[in-house]
Amino acid sequence: MKTGTRISLFLAILVVTVPTMAAEGEHPRLILTKAGVQQIRAELGTVPLFDATLKSVKAEVDAEIEQGIDTPIPLDYSGGYTHERHKRNFFIMQKAGALYQILDDEKYANYVRDMLFQYEAMYMDLPLHPKERSYARGKLFWQCLNDANWLVYVSQAYDAIYDFLSAEERQTLEDNLFRPFADHISVDSPQFFNRVHNHSTWGIAAVGMIGLVMGDDELIQRALDGIPFDEIDIAAKDNDGGFIFDKDGRAGFLANLEEPFSPDGYYTEGPYYQRYAMYPFLVFAQALNNVKPELEVLEHKNGVLLKAVDALLALSDADGEFFPLNDGQKGMSYQTGALVTAVDIAYHVGGQDPRLLSIAEEQGSVLLDDAGFSVALAIRDGKTQPFEKKSINLSDGSDGEQGGVAVLRYGNEDLTLVFKYAAQGLSHGHYDKLSFSLYEKGDEVLQDYGLVRFVNIEQKGGGNYLKENRTWAKQTIAHNTITQDETSHFEGKYEIGSQHHSDLHFYDDTNGDVQVVSAKETNAYPGTQITRTMAIIRNEGLEKPFLLDIVKITSSAKHQYDLPFYFLGQVLQVNFDYVTPSGLSPLGDQNGYEHLYVEGKGTPASDNAKFSWMANHKFYTLTSASTSSDQLLFTRMGANDPEFNLRRDAAFLIRRQDAKDTVFASIVEPHGSYSPVSELAVNSTSRIRALEVIYDDANYTAVSIEDLAGGKRIFLQSNTDASVSRQHQVKIGERRYEWTGPYYYF
């Protein structure tokens, strides 16, 4: 096994500062250790962030103890009482266990024990949960996933009070509750447990962690390798339409570490689901690291688990909110508990990166365990350094060869481009090859819709995915990318999409003022090749950096191409004539088009279509090189949405019909600002005079950008050879251009 410098560093420091390996048979052993508890108790009252967390957790748990224990007969979907009660129970038990260890107060151990025995009394006779929607029903919850959540947390609680219980009590709990519970979510539910999927990660961690507490090697092995299962139905799908079984039959913790993470730590489902999966991955890994250090799970695949924490933090906007790639709910951020876990554990076992401490400070709380204590101690000792997010290119695919996601950042996140050229992203993937979103600081400028789901809000379909997630959010037209002939990529079919990915053409962030990423998609529409190049450019003459977007399409036949820009805020001005209808009708009748109303329709009045809008008190202008036959549409979501599940957001859509080979070149230009207090409008108009495609053939594409001050810049790209050392020359008009590398800007 290869061990990187990072891991060596970790081991070196670990030995010196925090002795966390669990001795044979010793409890607690998962995330708290006997040695860790001793150190925590010794320093209590002198480590502000830890003490503050302890105080608030104690208040929370004390209030629950006051209320008494309730373990109701399972009835509801998420959002309903029984679901939320059982969910709260496992969170509180885990916390009560930690309080028992840290405060050495038996009140907490009694509480955990009493609740566990109430569960024990109920569990053996529990039928499957009465709600039948899930492909893998749980017993306490409507789906095994939530049952697995329960066991991941309760394992920690059990670990904490293990020595407090009598041998007989432990036997009863293990026989009647923990083992049957672990069996239900594994051997009895292979379609849930034996996958490569975030659901399985929870199941695996649950089975593995209870195995570690019980000292049950069979359960641990089950978690590491999955269950032997001969007849797998590779066509079977889950509720989200994802394949259940890995085509190569892999399962278990190591396969789940291997498969969905790229070598860069990108998780193929995207950050929203990575955030969800990180908790069981890391907490189980930390526990394995304590109890079975010989497995070296943290070093697996070149330390991919710790790289994944870095990747996840990189996939957040200036406010710490994750980019809503694939099915991602907006607003989820690194403030979430799972990221407290991730940051604390990554700091504790991953080389003590002092930048992580500034995230921990923003989070304002730490884990009540060895990892959280390490972080709080380091913060107390003044080790914090700022966490400045840089541009990054993250590969996708277990081998890092299935496309990726690039994030180009200018300055201190003044402008951030998120460009997706990844693989399908399993069942939570969207059909959005070469799509992008754009942020100014933490505000969306051009949005990715996210998902159509109101997570845990029961009124909205039980808090689960809504129909429009499939009919709208996953469809290509819902994204800032090319839709051909009003049909989604891969015909919107998961079977096809999951076989393909886009490919990086080139990525270069070495010059902060001209950062470029380019990728190709050749499978979304057979016979059509799309190359999209996106650059964040800072020009002297302009107030702010802008986005240059060149979409080059070559095809074997004529098609209609639609390219929408999902802006927010209000339309200010356009430079073309358009008509607005007296009533609104949908743009189409399928593939997401049925959800778009047409609010206006025009044609370009010149070689550039210009469209300005205002959002968040800032101004933006899109300048797009246009042809006279282009159609320019204003659309708004909300058609065929009988339950009002969609937001009423707008797009400016460029439609090009009867085109074979073509280039869409656009600039998205942020400029100025408006204050409703001073009522001053600063730089409210575009400074781009013209954008022109001055050259385009199989080998090269070039555009010229002219600003109002008369400055003229050229962007040239090689369409085929992206090697850094390759020399190019091309003659445009009378002038010959020579350069080295995939692009040239001057």
Next chain:
Amino acid sequence: MKTGTRISLFLAILVVTVPTMAAEGEHPRLILTKAGVQQIRAELGTVPLFDATLKSVKAEVDAEIEQGIDTPIPLDYSGGYTHERHKRNFFIMQKAGALYQILDDEKYANYVRDMLFQYEAMYMDLPLHPKERSYARGKLFWQCLNDANWLVYVSQAYDAIYDFLSAEERQTLEDNLFRPFADHISVDSPQFFNRVHNHSTWGIAAVGMIGLVMGDDELIQRALDGIPFDEIDIAAKDNDGGFIFDKDGRAGFLANLEEPFSPDGYYTEGPYYQRYAMYPFLVFAQALNNVKPELEVLEHKNGVLLKAVDALLALSDADGEFFPLNDGQKGMSYQTGALVTAVDIAYHVGGQDPRLLSIAEEQGSVLLDDAGFSVALAIRDGKTQPFEKKSINLSDGSDGEQGGVAVLRYGNEDLTLVFKYAAQGLSHGHYDKLSFSLYEKGDEVLQDYGLVRFVNIEQKGGGNYLKENRTWAKQTIAHNTITQDETSHFEGKYEIGSQHHSDLHFYDDTNGDVQVVSAKETNAYPGTQITRTMAIIRNEGLEKPFLLDIVKITSSAKHQYDLPFYFLGQVLQVNFDYVTPSGLSPLGDQNGYEHLYVEGKGTPASDNAKFSWMANHKFYTLTSASTSSDQLLFTRMGANDPEFNLRRDAAFLIRRQDAKDTVFASIVEPHGSYSPVSELAVNSTSRIRALEVIYDDANYTAVSIEDLAGGKRIFLQSNTDASVSRQHQVKIGERRYEWTGPYYYF
């Protein structure tokens, strides 16, 4: 003249601490005084807020001096270069004048002098501004209003460098610039100057303040009393459709103080325009107070100017943003410069209310004059007290007998009702009798649309009012109130509306848990009387306070009544069936209805129509007592809006047809919250089981409110006699109710 205790207090303190009266012939004398300047210079460097403001103003002015002076030939509307340049010039001159006085650095005096002479060289030959849209064109700007702004600020700059200039220089400036400038905006533009209107306030202050600097009693008199003007055209209107001349021929400063302010300090155009008018009112009043203390302008009408500052602050939400009554642009707040002036002057000359200091701290800057220095000094000396906004009922009309605006606040602005039963509000008024808006902290729950204008954003109609301000924003259907037969109040005619006002029925905020306001409107629709009672109620069994809304209508004939609720955010759930159309059509073809699309249409399934939505991560439910023939509509703005001037906001609209006498009773219930980080939905469903109108006749109306815990409460109101001491009794079913006062809740 009556002098209240407040004014006495002010005079007492004034004499002791800040000697600001200007001695005969002394300069500066307007807002800085010789004595004030001495004190400021002595304390410089020891008064943090003043020093910080000084530093930032100095940096701003130094940068402008560095750039050089530009006084371009006037060409543009607001937002255009020449407009914005001249605007910036007057702001900078005023600041440079203050810097000269405070820092005693001739660089600033030279700068002001040089710029003044550039204006002097240009002004005499300047024709009217080339843009012809205004009813009263300026010379530097397209409207006299902006020219008046210029002179108000430049008077202060001239005052500051008066002694620095030679007598000859002064003579030149006064002869060629200031006097002709003052004449243009007054005697040459009586339609602008001789009004009772915020425009005139600026003209009056401009003429009066330059008169005070020049020691010209004729100009001062002109400002105080207006110009003698025999033939006034009382039918003449301005660009906004407002009458130009007061029907009683009043004009000048005192008339403008007298007429638009109620005795409570409410300004009839609403807070957005009051904020704009306060600056010239206060700065001129302060100057008069210094130079002509014998006029006692601050004591005029029982100290109404200082009361107006309190009223204005009371008309802001928890974030300090003004309620957008009438034509008000959202986002304007007490952070605006005019309110720095208002707060500083009100503190300085108005009795040193220490609560004002906390507003000044929030503003983060002070005036660079005697008033600002007083405030900064008091803050330095630790005198600040919190500014807690209370419920308040503000009368409208110069005599306080033309209706009013009530603001009911629960707790620390946890829930705020703004209920408007005022007069028309001059040319900026809306046809929105008995309308309301509702806030939870600083977030709108049910919104007032505000205006249709993008102030100073040139792309949007030159930054001026847009057509849809008249066709939409002013119309009744754009507001949370009753529209009868799809026609606006007073037929949407200003001539009619300005003759009427609603009347207070009763107001009672003595019980914090049941605060009630009730008002009547009998003129909006002849033959129809509308009584609306709104109460903010806090019930034991409910998590948050709620709004009870009872609209009682009696009419001589059958009509259709529409009652919309302009909610924000997304629909969660309803308890009735509805259909959504396949395409969207406008709800009507005039009076604002042409701007509403119908997104859904249903009928109540029970005696209560319920509608839940989520906004700003909080939940809300409307429960309305309904009849089986009611129509329930989901509408959205945006129809017939060819320039995209309207936001695409939604309403839930209750329509009752063929009704004569009827009651609309509704509860707006805020409940719970949602976190996209924890993904927890707390109290996401309504706790109101039923709302029923249990009694209604000419004398009494009663509703019962039942919650899910089985609690049942009754709200009874007297429809005729609102006296506090009157005893009532009414028998409902088998039970007799007896109480004293206008309402009863138990």
